[in-house]
Amino acid sequence: MARRGSVSRAAVLVTALTAVSTLFGFLRDVVIAAVYGAGASLDAYLVAQGLMNIVLGLIAYAMARSVIPVTAREAAAEADGCTRHSGFDVALTVTMVVLGLGAIVMGIFAGPVTSLIAPGFEGSQAQLTQQLTRIVLAATVLIAGTDLLAAVAQAHGRVVWSSLQGVPFNIIMIGAAGVFGPRYGITALAVGFVVGSGARLLLQLPPLRALGTRIRPSLALRDPGFREIARLVPPLLVGSAIGNINTLVDRAVGSTLEEGAITALSYGWRLVNLPETLLIASLLVPLYPALSAASKDPAEVRRLVGRGLAVTVTVLAPLCLILALAAAPLVDLAFGRGAFDAGDAAATATAVIWYAPALIALGCRQVVVSASYAVGDSKGPVLVAVAAMLVNVVGDILLAPIFGLAGIAAATSASLLGAAVLNGWLLHRRHAGLDAGAAAALVGRAALLAAVAGGAGYGVAGLLDGEHPAVLAGAIGAAVGGLYILGLLVLRAPERHVPLDMLRAARRK
Structure with a gap:
């Protein structure tokens, strides 16, 4: 009965906190729509974001979801508070390395990849998409780190900070669009995306400090915890990639329709x-x-x-x-x-x-x-x-x-x-x-x-x-x-x- 009550109370708390982040997200969309409308430049930005999501979808979401069951069981067995999850340390290190290299490769080949995922874009719109892609790819590692750190906190029942992560991100995006957008165009939005992603990552550190969690880089691939996490990754990897493929296909076909x-x-x-x-x-x-x-x-x-x-x-x-x-x-x-x-x-x-x-x-x-x-x-x-x-x-x-x-x-x-x-x-x-x-x-x-x-x-x-x-x-x-x-x-x-x-x-x- 206690578990039932705790889930209900946690759901209410997360819903309330998510409402705050969602409100700022709504305001962000309102400002972006007012500044940019529904035109070619915002279409290019969304395609660039989609390319970044290919990199994220390949491992970040899958790894974060795989971490939760393993870490939750370890947290339930802890007697003296959270100290360290060695399997998570390896998972975080591997994710950062793989996604960092993936972002670099995607940036190098942004031109041909953009032509593939937005066949309807031509000339200046195609060039703008490539430029925006190289900017937003810088956020890949930041977003992946945020998701993984939030997963550890959630496994220990700490949901407040992960639920509020959208607040600083959306405030920065609102400022980027409303203050810098009229002068620097859609590039301001891409830069704001990277800066806001960094703010989301920083917001995940307080709960880990409160738990006393020690995170150390590790490539001990034989760690039992990491091996259990790794076994969960492939099917989740395919699932997350499929979701991103759907979005990419939608936008690829959408690029052949009317502007906006x-x-x-x-x-x-x-x-x-x-x-x-x-x-x-x-x-x-x-x-x-x-x-x-x-x-x-x-x-x-x-x-x-x-x-x-x-x-x-x-x-x-x-x-x-x-x-x-x-x-x-x-x-x-x-x-x-x-x-x-x-x-x-x-x-x-x-x-x-x-x-x-x-x-x-x-x-x-x-x-x-x-x-x-x-x-x-x-x-x-x-x-x-x-x-x-x-x-x-x-x-x-x-x-x-x-x-x-x-x-x-x-x-x-x-x-x-x-x-x-x-x-x-x-x-x-x-x-x-x-x-x-x-x-x-x-x-x-x-x-x-x-x-x-x-x-x-x-x-x-x-x-x-x-x-x-x-x-x-x-x-x-x-x-x-x-x-x-x-x-x-x-x-x-x-x-x-x-x-x-x-x-x-x-x-x-």
């Missing part, structure tokens, strides 16, 4: 992904170590997965409807100022509508995949990720020439929905880690309530068409959210208790 399409897709995804980042991803920070600790107890794994899915579906289902029905006013409220004109807003709203179904799929997939990793199954999620990637790539190629950026967004949503279902089925069949009956009932109730609440929201949108964006979005949100909550109460759905349980945990803390 890549930026519109990026802003649309950020708006859709905001609730998942704020609520569901923050839940998984304490949930993943809890799942790892309960990996030998199928009943507890099922309980934790069921709770995670209940929160995900209950929170995200009405939000998906609100995003789809109020896409235009929400985009106008979020980005409609400065250089971000009506055409940019219309393109971004289209992306939001077609990305909206991906929100609930992404949240559910993260819950079940985290459970699979915790019980030691990394092959299943990787195979599903490969299949989802193929759906996304084929969808991009087939749909983009016909439907433009709407086709790219729809392909992403379809791939994520399929991945969520397949991962859940594998977790149930292989590990009995998912109560299939309860999950089906949860989805069924959500679909029923979504149909009723969505119809009401659509009617409100028609009645108030032409009103101020804030009024229109607020009315749609109130209608959809209110009816959805009322429906939960009328149906006496078990998940109606989830928000209250989390609030009670917060009060107890």
Whole structure:
């Protein structure tokens, strides 16, 4: 019972802290949109960022995820506080060396690689992309170090500093865009990205000092802890690389569409992904170590997965409807100022509508995949990720020439929905880690309530068409959210208790 309460309290704490970082991230996007709009220069910056993510995706994310289960078990066995994790020392050293060399190689071959990942860019835009790529690659090692140090702190239950890391980063990015952007153009944003990444790394040092953790460079590749970490890396490596490949393909195909399409897709995804980042991803920070600790107890794994899915579906289902029905006013409220004109807003709203179904799929997939990793199954999620990637790539190629950026967004949503279902089925069949009956009932109730609440929201949108964006979005949100909550109460759905349980945990803390 104590473990259940601690996970709930940690989830509330992480959610609150993540909200602060997310607010600054939203302000960052608003400033960037106002200064740069949705044009060629910001498209080039996003492609350059994508190239940097290739390097990161090859090892950093996979290594950080692999560190948590091993370090969490070591932390649970410590009697006199945290001193040193030798396996982590080796993992950190190897990651820094590999990523440093990878960034250098990518910088040298930025020209041909850029031509490959953005075939629609020509002339000055292609040259700008190469220049920005060489700048942002400098952040590769900084971001990887941040993720690894944060993983150690999280394994010891210290989640505050990792949850706040976005604050200094976003403040620096806001200053780079707002103060230096008008004078130095998009280059100011790339430099700000590197400086902000350094600030994120520095923010991970206080919790390690408080724990007394000693980190030393080491290349003792035979260390038992590192060998266990290394065994988890390959499948996670493939999984993280697949995610980056999806983004790269989206942007490669987007580069062949109208100018600003890549930026519109990026802003649309950020708006859709905001609730998942704020609520569901923050839940998984304490949930993943809890799942790892309960990996030998199928009943507890099922309980934790069921709770995670209940929160995900209950929170995200009405939000998906609100995003789809109020896409235009929400985009106008979020980005409609400065250089971000009506055409940019219309393109971004289209992306939001077609990305909206991906929100609930992404949240559910993260819950079940985290459970699979915790019980030691990394092959299943990787195979599903490969299949989802193929759906996304084929969808991009087939749909983009016909439907433009709407086709790219729809392909992403379809791939994520399929991945969520397949991962859940594998977790149930292989590990009995998912109560299939309860999950089906949860989805069924959500679909029923979504149909009723969505119809009401659509009617409100028609009645108030032409009103101020804030009024229109607020009315749609109130209608959809209110009816959805009322429906939960009328149906006496078990998940109606989830928000209250989390609030009670917060009060107890």
